[in-house]
Amino acid sequence: xxxxxxxxxxxxxxxxxxxxxxxxxxxYFLGGKDNYEVDQEAAEKxxxxxxxxxxxxxANRHFMHRAVRHVVAEGGIRQILDIGxxxxxxxxxxxxxxxxxxGTRVAYVDNDPIVSAHxxxxxxxxxxxxxxxxxxxxxxxxxxxxxxxxxxxxxxxxVALLLVAVLHFxxxxxxxxxxxxxxxxxxxxxxYLVLSHATGDLHEDRREGAAAVYNNATATMxxxxxxxxxxxxxxxxxxxxxxxPVPDWRPEQPPAPDTPPIGIYGGVARKNG
Numbered sequence: 204x205x206x207x208x209x210x211x212x213x214x215x216x217x218x219x220x221x222x223x224x225x226x227x228x229x230x231y232f233l234g235g236k237d238n239y240e241v242d243q244e245a246a247e248k249x250x251x252x253x254x255x256x257x258x259x260x261x262a263n264r265h266f267m268h269r270a271v272r273h274v275v276a277e278g279g280i281r282q283i284l285d286i287g288x289x290x291x292x293x294x295x296x297x298x299x300x301x302x303x304x305x306g307t308r309v310a311y312v313d314n315d316p317i318v319s320a321h322x323x324x325x326x327x328x329x330x331x332x333x334x335x336x337x338x339x340x341x342x343x344x345x346x347x348x349x350x351x352x353x354x355x356x357x358x359x360x361x362v363a364l365l366l367v368a369v370l371h372f373x374x375x376x377x378x379x380x381x382x383x384x385x386x387x388x389x390x391x392x393x394x395y396l397v398l399s400h401a402t403g404d405l406h407e408d409r410r411e412g413a414a415a416v417y418n419n420a421t422a423t424m425x426x427x428x429x430x431x432x433x434x435x436x437x438x439x440x441x442x443x444x445x446x447x448p449v450p451d452w453r454p455e456q457p458p459a460p461d462t463p464p465i466g467i468y469g470g471v472a473r474k475n476g
Contacts, residue, residue, distance in 0.1 A: 223420040225372055226315055230290040232260045237290045237321060249416040255463040259449075260368075263399055264292070266449035266469045267367045268299050270397040273442075273453065273471060274363040275303045278395055282308040282355065282362050286340050286386075287369030289313065291322050296365065297333050308332040308355040312346055314339040331355075340369060341377055343385040361393035368467065370435065371401040372422040383435045392476040396439050399449055399469035401426045432468045439472035446470035 223245035227238035231246040234257075238246075250256055274280040281304055285296050288311040300307040311322050314337065322335040334351040346352060356362060364386055373379040387396065403426040417424035433446050444451065449469035450458050 226289045259465045262450045262465050263467050270471045271299045274395045275300045280363045284310050285365040286312045310334045310352045310355050312336045347389050363395040366398045368399050394474045396472045400432045405464040405466045436472045441472045
């Protein structure tokens with residue numbers, strides 16, 4: 204699912220409870236309990252600036268599940284690399300995927316030790332088709348070469364790469380385009396990229412105020428425009444309906460009439476030969 208990143212790969216990975224953490228804030232938005240007072244206070248400030256955020260994070264999670272079901276059922280994918288998985292909220296990616304294809308292999312990657320610990324508790328001791336890896340999106344090569352990723356992911360076969368609500372926690376100075384390109388280039392033909400990203404396009408009047416809440420968090424919020432998000436897909440081919448607000452990506456039922464505009468884009472693209 205989603206997780207913000209709190210430090211470069213060369214820095215020690217440690218739990219920081221002195222500042223808000225976007226993964227724990229996300230958990231609070233979803234109604235979870237794996238968060239601290241500092242996260243709750245920051246999340247409430249964000250809700251003041253963007254009252255639709257609880258609806259938005261649920262819509263983003265529903266998008267992820269629909270996208271996973273599509274790549275498994277329609278795309279024939281049997282292995283998934285989920286980077287920035289965030290605190291686990293059931294159903295998780297492996298549960299959603301295996302409801303369609305029981306043998307689907309999943310590697311979860313996050314740089315937050317809390318996320319790693321919680322994720323591991325969900326897995327059965329004999330589950331050899333799932334791994335939980337402590338690593339950082341800012342060092343994609345280390346993720347691709349990580350032995351615990353390689354235990355379950357065969358990069359000679361199609362892979363679904365999930366970057367769901369994580370790239371907006373990467374600054375421009377950290378070159379998100381290059382990070383994603385490294386990951387895309389490692390995927391063989393027939394692979395998929397599932398991606399969602401916060402945008403200020405639909406709420407320009409309060410974009411800066413909402414993003415400012417994250418200025419004291421372990422990762423800043425960096426909303427991007429539709430063309431910027433579209434660029435992350437590179438030469439992959441977007442499947443219908445393309446890059447849309449997440450509630451509009453193949454909805455299973457029409458949104459409620461009073462649903463506010465959701466400032467998160469989502470899309471699924473395939474790597475063709």
